[in-house]
Amino acid sequence: MNASPALPSWKSGRGLMGNRDVHASWTAVRSGNKMESSPHPEGLAQRLRSLSILDALMVPRDRRGIVLACGFVASAAIGLGTVLAADDPIGWAYIALAVVGYLFLQTRLVPVFLWLLVAAAGGLLANSGNASGWIELGLGAVLAGVAMIPIPSGDQAAPPTTMSATALVDSQSSAAAEDSPTRTSTDAEVSVFAPAHDQPVAQSVQLMIRSLGPLSVTADDVELAIEPRIQFLIGYLLARKVLGDSVIERAALAEEVAPGVSSGSQRDRLRKQLHELHSLHPALAGVVIADRGKVVFDISDVDFDAGRLLAAAERQRADQDLIDAGKAGHLRTLLSGTNTEFLAGFEQLDQQTTGARGVAADVLRSARLVIANARADLAKALAEHLVALGRGERCVGLLTGVLEASPRQDLARLLVAAYVQSGQTRLATQARRDYDLTEES
Numbered sequence: 001m002n003a004s005p006a007l008p009s010w011k012s013g014r015g016l017m018g019n020r021d022v023h024a025s026w027t028a029v030r031s032g033n034k035m036e037s038s039p040h041p042e043g044l045a046q047r048l049r050s051l052s053i054l055d056a057l058m059v060p061r062d063r064r065g066i067v068l069a070c071g072f073v074a075s076a077a078i079g080l081g082t083v084l085a086a087d088d089p090i091g092w093a094y095i096a097l098a099v100v101g102y103l104f105l106q107t108r109l110v111p112v113f114l115w116l117l118v119a120a121a122g123g124l125l126a127n128s129g130n131a132s133g134w135i136e137l138g139l140g141a142v143l144a145g146v147a148m149i150p151i152p153s154g155d156q157a158a159p160p161t162t163m164s165a166t167a168l169v170d171s172q173s174s175a176a177a178e179d180s181p182t183r184t185s186t187d188a189e190v191s192v193f194a195p196a197h198d199q200p201v202a203q204s205v206q207l208m209i210r211s212l213g214p215l216s217v218t219a220d221d222v223e224l225a226i227e228p229r230i231q232f233l234i235g236y237l238l239a240r241k242v243l244g245d246s247v248i249e250r251a252a253l254a255e256e257v258a259p260g261v262s263s264g265s266q267r268d269r270l271r272k273q274l275h276e277l278h279s280l281h282p283a284l285a286g287v288v289i290a291d292r293g294k295v296v297f298d299i300s301d302v303d304f305d306a307g308r309l310l311a312a313a314e315r316q317r318a319d320q321d322l323i324d325a326g327k328a329g330h331l332r333t334l335l336s337g338t339n340t341e342f343l344a345g346f347e348q349l350d351q352q353t354t355g356a357r358g359v360a361a362d363v364l365r366s367a368r369l370v371i372a373n374a375r376a377d378l379a380k381a382l383a384e385h386l387v388a389l390g391r392g393e394r395c396v397g398l399l400t401g402v403l404e405a406s407p408r409q410d411l412a413r414l415l416v417a418a419y420v421q422s423g424q425t426r427l428a429t430q431a432r433r434d435y436d437l438t439e440e441s
Contacts, residue, residue, distance in 0.1 A: 060105060064149045068111055071143045072098040075118070111147035115140045207283050208303040211238050212371075213340040219281045230277050232353045233257055235343050236360050237288070237297040239367040242306055242342070247296050259357040306371055309338050313374035316381050323385050331382045335375060335398065342368045368405075376406040383414040392421030409435055 060066055079094025097114055104110035122136025210216040215235055217224045226234070236256060240248060254266035257273060274295075278285050289296045299307065312334060316323075323331065346364055350356045379402040383395040399415040412435035419428035431437070 062151075064146060064151070065105055067146050068105055068143060069102065071115070071139070071146075072101040072105070075101070106151055108147060108151065112144050115144035115147055119144060206303065207281075207287065207299075207301075209234075209238070209299065209305070211235075211304070211306045211343055212309075212338050213344050215343055215346075217280075219283055224280050226280065227276075228349055229257070229273055229353050230280070232346075232349050232360070233273050233277065235346050235349065236363065237295075238304075238306070239343065239346075239360070239363045241297055241299065242310065242367040242370055243363065246298065247294050250290060250293055250295050253295050256358040256360060257354065259354055305338065306342060309334065309371065309378075310374050313377045316377055322388055323381050325385075328382055328385045331378050332398075335378055335382065338371075338375060339401065342371050372402075372405040376402050376408055376411055380411055380414065383411070383418065387414060387417050387421065390421060392418030396422060396424075403435075407435065409437065412437055 060069055075094045076098035079091040079096075079098065082088045082091030082094065084091075097118070101111055101114045117140075119137050119140025122133045122138070122140055125133025126137055127133070206220055208216075208218040210218070215226075215231055215238075217226060217234065236253075237248075240246075250270070251263070251267070254263070254270040258266040258269040261269075274288065274290060277288055287297065287299055287302060289298060312331075316331075343364060347356075347361060350358075350360050350364075354360070379395075379398055383392075383399055386392060386395045396415065396418045399411055399418060403411050403415065412431060416428045416431050416437065419425070419431060
């Protein structure tokens, strides 16, 4: 019989968390979960949806701009009336002046030049004996003076779509986002995710994520209160991280957090959940980072319990020598502190939030197998140390517990040796039968 561990087939590969054995079923999960990325370019239609009507029409908000805009609108009206009533081609000049002036409203040179041109035309008209020219001369001069007023700094700033993420986050509460389930504003997408270097608060905050057992996120020793939908999102990202995936397509993640609805609604719900995730604590802005196409889950600077376990297992796989007493004590402490289920209760959370319609359950199972295999490798190193010292009885309990989650024959052989050293030959014989251990194996 083959002496390989009695586990489902595993596909070898080195993940970002340090694990190299990933269950083959995860390959099928990933291929089934692929969605075509749809980062639509921001065209006029999307801009009009994301901005208010006034912003779409470029209506100014400052007093200077409002006065000049009224002047150009009046010029267009006069020109249109002249063309329609008197069929005078000079009306087209007034219309052209209004269009050019409105487009360059938030500059100084162009409006000043245009209104001085109007004042000059009024002066020529008055000089020819037409008293109405004095009105045109006066209005042109006044509006030219208004155009010379310095442009307010607020209007020189970037338009709403490039507003800073901090300002948008402060101005948009998560409750308001929930009231609009179909909003597709690009502004919100920009505001939800700011890179870690834009969040100076995050650099000094110690984040801890406990995933072995129920999920817990702590910032500076204060546990964050997380609602079920956000717990599911964090848990799913953690499971993907354990499997070596730090980057996930945004469309695929949107489908997972909101299965069974339209793609537009999926994207919008994901945007709101990510916004709420950042609202929990500013430090999370450097952990979950997104752009239009991808979501990056970076916990390299986070105290992550499962991550420590996987890293220790990876180091142990690279060192085939027997461990010493100091390392044995460290492994014993690590194994006793991680003897709980990864993301306990996540299945109920999946059922509650998504109706278990996605692939999160499959991802979780694969992640739990990776963690079980990591614990098995560490338990093997510790058991080999104790058996070599003739202290096999001290690892019986450890091996029996690990074998329940990872029924590997190499661990079973160590358990048999531990039983023999402790004088429990009957249990040794039973273990050989249970794990089908023969001389050939």
